[in-house]
Amino acid sequence: MTTILVTGANKGLGFETARQLVAAGHTVYAGARDAERGRRAADELGARFLLLDVTDDASVTAAAQQVAAEGGLDVLVNNAGIEPRQADGGFIPAAEVSADLAHRVFDTNVFGHIRMLHAFLPLLQRSAAPAVVNVGSGASLMRELSNPESPAHFYPDITYPASKAAVSMLTVQYAKAYPGIRINAVDPGFTATDLNFHAGHQTIEQGAEIIVRMAQIGPDGPSGGFFDARGVIPW
Template identity: 70%
Template sequence: MAHLHRPASPSGPGSARRVIHRGTAGGGRAGAARAGGAGRRPRAVPRPGAEPGDMTTTLITGANKGLGFETARRLVAAGHTVYVGSRDAARGRRAAEELGARSVRLDVTDDDSVDAAAETLAADGGLDVLVNNAGIERRTPDGGVLDAARLTADETRLLFETNVFGVVRVLHAFLPLLQRSAAPVVVNVSSGLASLSRVTAPDSPAHAYPGVAYPASKAAVNMLTVQYAKAFPAMRINAVEPGYTATDLNRHAGTQTVEEGAEIIVRMAQVGPEGPTAGFFDAAGPLPW
């Protein structure tokens, strides 16, 4: 198993009463000082005996728009057979037609939906790469962040149902297919706000972010990443921080384009068997936890 990279990054969405469903999960203000010397950028490695992306089947959750859609576009161009996972079947079909991809209805909060999607991919031949991209953020009606003084258990539970339990639900359903792959890869879209190092550093932009539930959910995703990577050393399982990308999640307030934000997702979706695992990365390299 590759070294465990000790990463981090800032990122960030606001949070609260209005639920914003996204085809992306990243957020984070790029540009905070990199903690403790980042290592080299992870490099995409061709799969044994094939060109990069050749004969590779990839599922992306929340892929009918935003970062998920752009990731799908790039991986289709790289030669992957891509399944656009979408809660709304019609939107998923439209996105897939535009991309030259396949669509599958997949609501990460619903067991039956996830199980049915797994059955569909099993019947179609299996799965090599899973990108857990679907996620939500909670905002107040005026677009503000639900801070510690106003956060409730119900608000937190709703957000965790998608961002954390959804990841576990999808992994549980698709692990049997991934284990049959010659080079299985999982990419969990996280956030720089999940980095305890960044959030506690006074000189980091993440330090000033007052939201609680969203960063907590992404910190949980990071822990899931490490523990699953340890449990399945033959897989390459990593978390990524896309950066503060303009998507529906942040009302398009992000400072990056989806093309920029998708870069690290696409790169980590193409790592080979000798690539990193149990790491946390942004486009510049490893991040501190």
Template identity: 70%
Template sequence: MTTTLITGANKGLGFETARRLIAAGHTVYIGSRDAERGRLAAERLGARTVLIDVTDDASVAAAAKAIEADGGLDVLVNNAGIEGRTRDGGVIGAAEVTGDVMRHLFDTNVFGVVRVTHAFLPLLQRSAAPVVVNVSSGLGSMARVTAPGTPTYAYPGLAYPASKVAVNMITVQYAKAFPGMRINAVEPGYTATDLNGHTGTQTVEEGAEIIVRMAQVGPDGPTGGYFDAAGTLPW
């Protein structure tokens, strides 16, 4: 039996990923920073739930202890993330970004990935086939963001793309440090979720496809890579 933790899984891409992995036979923990929302989501799916706020060291440590006591972990999906929009739903442009804005967004999207990965590394190292999936974005591709005439080039935000570039680097460095694990970054695509005010053009079913696929890679699968549903992405 494969045991999987998905952070930020009480809704959106995390919820759909949990649904699909449960259908594939995984025992899934719905990671949520809101205990009641996590409980309700887990009940709907037939999942387990664990309280975890990726911005809080104590919360992450407690979640790791709880899952360890239940038997351990094989797959970690670092899905929790924020984009950082204005009150009227617009993207925060470069002129409006402050140090506090960057710090807040990086605390979830970057430091959160490190907090959670670090806390669960001992459990993953005990697994026969450990896997880590970091949910990144096409906006983390320097090649895409610098290609004129593309949607990624036109994106006006600063903080979110910068955070996903950092996630990609974290992914590569972790993969090199732990060659026995399969550690990859994925780009779900522009999916309609709360993160972007449901402005995305894809469904969560479409967006979850690559997350689910990479969560199921075997010991001979790729590691240190960056993928979307169509294949490998340029860094």
């Protein structure tokens, strides 16, 4: 049986990913930084709760120690992420994007991935079929955001797509550095979640499908790629 950790699992895509993986028979750690919400979600899912704040080194280290003590890890799903919005759900104008705001977004969306892989790497390397799934975004594709003919061209945010582009690069470079681990990025698509004030046109179930699929690829699966529900996305 495979043991899988999903970060940001108390709601949205993380919750649905954990739900589908539990239903598939896996042992799932539901990582969440809020203890009350996380425990409630884990109880509902039939998962193991893991107190985890990906922006905090001590929290990540403690989580890795707990998982190691309880038997180890096979698959890490780096799902936790944030997208800065105004109180009414609108995008933050470019003129108001500060370095502090960008740092906050990158601390979760990029540095959090690095913290997690650094801390959990020894556990993954002991697995017979280790894998990492980085939840990226189609918003990372510069060719789409720069193309006036693309539906993505309208997207105005500064920090979120920049952070997801960095996730793409992390995926490529870590996959080369650790050929024994299947490391891939996925694009769930425009899914209705709290992250986008439920503006997405896909259901949570549809968005989680590619995350769940790549979490179960096995040792003969691809590595260093970017995937959505339809298949490979060219970098």
